[in-house]
Amino acid sequence: MADFQTSTQRAKWIFTPQKLAERYKAANQRAVQILEKCGTTRVEVDASGSLTYPKEKVDAGDRADKKLKPLNVEEERFMRAFYEDKVQDVCSAFKFPHKIQATALQYFKRFYLQWSVMQHHPKEIMLTCVYAACKIEENHVSAEEIGRGINQDHLIILKYEMAVLQSLEFDLIVYAPYRAIEGFVNNMEEFLQVRDDEMLKLENLLKAATAEADIVMLTDAPLLFPPGQLALACLRIANGALGVIDFDRYLEKIVSQPNSEHTISELTELLDNIEYMIKNYKKPSEKDMKHINRKLKSCLGHSSSHDESKKREKRSKHKSHKSSSDTPNSAPIG
Amino acid sequence: MVMADLGKLNVEEPPPIWGSRSVDCFEKLEQIGEGTYGQVYMAKEIKTGEIVALKKIRMDNEREGFPITAIREIKILKKLHHENVIQLKEIVTSPGRDRDDQGKPDNNKYKGGIYMVFDYMDHDLTGLADRPGLRFTVPQIKCYMKQLLTGLHYCHVNQVLHRDIKGSNLLIDNEGNLKLADFGLARSFSHDHAGNLTNRVITLWYRPPELLLGATKYGPAIDMWSVGCIFAELLHAKPILPGKNEHEQLNKIFELCGSPDENIWPGVSKMPWYNNFKPARPLKRRVREFFRHFDRHALELLEKMLVLDPSQRISAKDALDAEYFWTDPLPCDPKSLPTYESSHEFQTKKKRQQQRQNEEAAKRQKLQHPQQQHSRLPPLQHGGQSHAAPHWPAGPNHPNNNALPQVPAGPSHHFYGNGKPRGPPAPNRYPPSGNQSGGYNQNRGGYSSGSYPPQGRGAPYVAGPRRPSGGGAYGVGPPNYTQGGQYGGSGSSGRGQNPMGGNRNQQYGWQQ
Numbered sequence: 001m002a003d004f005q006t007s008t009q010r011a012k013w014i015f016t017p018q019k020l021a022e023r024y025k026a027a028n029q030r031a032v033q034i035l036e037k038c039g040t041t042r043v044e045v046d047a048s049g050s051l052t053y054p055k056e057k058v059d060a061g062d063r064a065d066k067k068l069k070p071l072n073v074e075e076e077r078f079m080r081a082f083y084e085d086k087v088q089d090v091c092s093a094f095k096f097p098h099k100i101q102a103t104a105l106q107y108f109k110r111f112y113l114q115w116s117v118m119q120h121h122p123k124e125i126m127l128t129c130v131y132a133a134c135k136i137e138e139n140h141v142s143a144e145e146i147g148r149g150i151n152q153d154h155l156i157i158l159k160y161e162m163a164v165l166q167s168l169e170f171d172l173i174v175y176a177p178y179r180a181i182e183g184f185v186n187n188m189e190e191f192l193q194v195r196d197d198e199m200l201k202l203e204n205l206l207k208a209a210t211a212e213a214d215i216v217m218l219t220d221a222p223l224l225f226p227p228g229q230l231a232l233a234c235l236r237i238a239n240g241a242l243g244v245i246d247f248d249r250y251l252e253k254i255v256s257q258p259n260s261e262h263t264i265s266e267l268t269e270l271l272d273n274i275e276y277m278i279k280n281y282k283k284p285s286e287k288d289m290k291h292i293n294r295k296l297k298s299c300l301g302h303s304s305s306h307d308e309s310k311k312r313e314k315r316s317k318h319k320s321h322k323s324s325s326d327t328p329n330s331a332p333i334g
Numbered sequence: 335m336v337m338a339d340l341g342k343l344n345v346e347e348p349p350p351i352w353g354s355r356s357v358d359c360f361e362k363l364e365q366i367g368e369g370t371y372g373q374v375y376m377a378k379e380i381k382t383g384e385i386v387a388l389k390k391i392r393m394d395n396e397r398e399g400f401p402i403t404a405i406r407e408i409k410i411l412k413k414l415h416h417e418n419v420i421q422l423k424e425i426v427t428s429p430g431r432d433r434d435d436q437g438k439p440d441n442n443k444y445k446g447g448i449y450m451v452f453d454y455m456d457h458d459l460t461g462l463a464d465r466p467g468l469r470f471t472v473p474q475i476k477c478y479m480k481q482l483l484t485g486l487h488y489c490h491v492n493q494v495l496h497r498d499i500k501g502s503n504l505l506i507d508n509e510g511n512l513k514l515a516d517f518g519l520a521r522s523f524s525h526d527h528a529g530n531l532t533n534r535v536i537t538l539w540y541r542p543p544e545l546l547l548g549a550t551k552y553g554p555a556i557d558m559w560s561v562g563c564i565f566a567e568l569l570h571a572k573p574i575l576p577g578k579n580e581h582e583q584l585n586k587i588f589e590l591c592g593s594p595d596e597n598i599w600p601g602v603s604k605m606p607w608y609n610n611f612k613p614a615r616p617l618k619r620r621v622r623e624f625f626r627h628f629d630r631h632a633l634e635l636l637e638k639m640l641v642l643d644p645s646q647r648i649s650a651k652d653a654l655d656a657e658y659f660w661t662d663p664l665p666c667d668p669k670s671l672p673t674y675e676s677s678h679e680f681q682t683k684k685k686r687q688q689q690r691q692n693e694e695a696a697k698r699q700k701l702q703h704p705q706q707q708h709s710r711l712p713p714l715q716h717g718g719q720s721h722a723a724p725h726w727p728a729g730p731n732h733p734n735n736n737a738l739p740q741v742p743a744g745p746s747h748h749f750y751g752n753g754k755p756r757g758p759p760a761p762n763r764y765p766p767s768g769n770q771s772g773g774y775n776q777n778r779g780g781y782s783s784g785s786y787p788p789q790g791r792g793a794p795y796v797a798g799p800r801r802p803s804g805g806g807a808y809g810v811g812p813p814n815y816t817q818g819g820q821y822g823g824s825g826s827s828g829r830g831q832n833p834m835g836g837n838r839n840q841q842y843g844w845q846q
Contacts, residue, residue: 006415007413008412047399049427049448131399135398135400135402135405136405136409138521138522138529140398140402142397142398143398143399157399158398158399161399161400162399162400162448165400166354166427169354169425170354170408170412170425171412172405172408172409172412173409173412173413
């Protein structure tokens with residue numbers, strides 16, 4: 001049976017906290033080095049997924065030499081968190097089913113395990129992830145529609161699609177906590193042997209847990225824990241407020257099952273960790289972002305600011321394809 | 335801040351850690367076929383010497399980026415791991431962009447290639463069956479059928495509908511293993527699926543009545559109908575329901591299986607196209623009569639597969655329990671099957687094809703109404719393994735029409751440029767693949783018509799009528815029955831009706 005147990009998510013995309021920190025550090029370091037060497041970090045991408053890395057600075061006396069400050073790991077985290085939140089905004093604006101934002105968020109997270117935000121602007125990647133998630137979850141919306149809906153150029157979405165899919169190593173099936181939450185709630189029905197008038201309580205529990213899951217998706221937890229554990233943590237938080245079931249007893253029942261991988265104390269500890277991440281999640285404010293944004297802008301360089309390429313695209317469709325990919329290569333700025 | 339030339343720095347500064355290797359890790363040996371949406375090559379992994387099949391994903395003319403069908407195929411294949419399902423080994427990409435003819439890169443058209451890497455398989459079932467003089471033995475047929483059902487059962491358990499089961503999508507290696515391939519039309523289903531699915535799937539001859547009657551909610555039973563058609567075809571030594579268009583297809587089905595009514599198929603009268611297609615007078619079921627030469631257990635199983643009402647059709651799981659597989663002669667061990675000369679000799683095939691084109695073109699000009707002929711022999715009833723003289727090493731069933739057909743465009747032999755090489759004199763045994771791939775290009779509602787030169791895919795149709803919402807010139811839409819006749823008995827329209835015509839056109843619309 002193909003399920004989470006046999007999934008690429010389990011095999012490849014769940015990390016220990018140390019490993020995850022290393023990945024972020026390494027992605028950041030690569031960009032920092034490129035910035036030092038090249039004076040910019042932006043990696044150009046074309047629709048076929050081909051990458052163009054910045055070239056080394058030719059003469060050091062150039063004005064490009066002015067000291068550019070790279071983002072640090074923490075600032076990168078902020079940047080990602082800010083745009084992850086935007087993923088949910090976009091998805092709710094389109095009234096997409098829940099799993100789409102969850103899939104898009106996982107894609108976004110995985111993408112930035114390979115790359116620094118200094119190399120690919122998270123705004124563009126975010127949109128592409130939403131677009132790709134719609135495709136994978138069979139909820140297709142045209143790139144144009146997404147672009148129109150949020151006033152962004154849809155060609156950028158298409159331009160990054162290949163790069164995103166490749167960075168995901170084409171591991172497209174992702175598991176989110178939502179279905180697991182539903183599964184557990186169904187299971188609780190049996191566990192409690194609920195009467196009809198108690199069904200409403202479980203429905204409320206489901207709703208509240210789903211809201212917690214929306215938050216957990218914005219943290220690093222999906223890269224650290226399997227969806228079932230995320231689901232249980234969300235349910236436990238929700239149940240803490242609603243008091244629908246005796247959660248400890250329910251957990252005991254779960255770990256007493258023959259295929260359980262954990263003891264009750266292990267599971268409780270895991271859930272505590274997830275809960276900690278949920279409770280400590282803080283949405284970055286625009287104000288937090290201001291400074292970081294400025295830094296990011298200078299790292300990415302002016303050579304291919306989107307406004308510029310957008311103008312070109314408007315001028316002529318065909319020309320723009322050419323120019324947006326060629327100009328940065330051939331025309332030195334400065 | 336000068337940016338590097340494309341590709342240059344890619345080498346000096348290899349991309350960090352990301353997954354896809356370059357297609358340069360493989361040496362392309364030859365083209366061996368044409369999948370639903372791209373060419374297939376035989377290739378050798380340079381490092382290991384392993385022979386693989388590379389399936390290129392065509393991406394030009396895609397307004398919506400990476401094709402949804404490719405996404406589905408990748409998604410599904412990554413999920414499925416079974417010995418009777420082709421394994422997707424990895425995805426490789428071709429670095430840099432190919433340039434178009436003018437040497438200009440076009441940013442919105444994918445030119446760099448994406449390839450799926452599969453185990454190389456020597457044959458496909460149709461190619462093997464079509465070898466003149468070759469007879470499958472009964473244990474051999476049981477062996478293939480069992481593997482087919484096992485693989486399909488696994489798909490269904492994992493909530494995947496294949497939606498294009500037919501002989502040429504059943505690959506067979508020289509160890510007798512059969513694997514389901516080409517998941518280009520497959521998709522996941524769930525029992526609570528609220529959305530509608532497209533009924534423009536499955537190659538016409540293998541398409542079940544519910545799809546032909548317009549069903550948009552369906553399940554694994556659709557694949558089981560196709561299995562029934564293949565089963566009967568193996569025993570009967572020729573396709574059993576070679577309709578030329580949807581109407582004729584349904585008629586053939588009704589002539590064989592009887593006409594449906596509310597008694598045998600509750601709800602049939604409410605099917606979307608029931609009234610358009612219902613036969614003038616009731617027809618009797620004649621499966622037993624038609625196939626009276628089949629053995630008892632085979633017939634019994636076939637009867638359960640070719641059931642009109644999908645809800646009463648046998649499942650893959652139950653079919654595996656059928657007496658047929660548990661009575662003598664038992665299915666043989668795949669390893670005991672004879673090995674056949676590999677079928678993928680592109681060069682010889684090409685030559686042969688060229689030769690055939692000429693012959694057929696000449697023949698066609700004489701014969702206005704060529705008959706369908708089939709050179710297959712019925713199965714051997716007793717053990718003994720047949721070793722066919724491969725004087726016509728059956729072409730790999732993958733058509734290779736990546737080039738424009740060279741045949742002069744007479745009215746009735748458009749296809750010969752595309753036809754798969756098969757045992758003479760029935761090259762039209764399967765509708766040519768041009769359609770299949772052509773459907774891809776064609777049906778963009780005019781999108782591809784003007785702006786891109788025909789690329790050899792489906793080229794014969796370019797001049798045909800365009801139906802922006804149907805299958806373009808393919809007559810995919812139910813009310814369009816004009817195609818079949820036009821091509822004589824070539825059977826070509828069978829393929830012409832192939833799924834993606836309409837489906838691809840509307841792939842982002844309601845049809846899923």
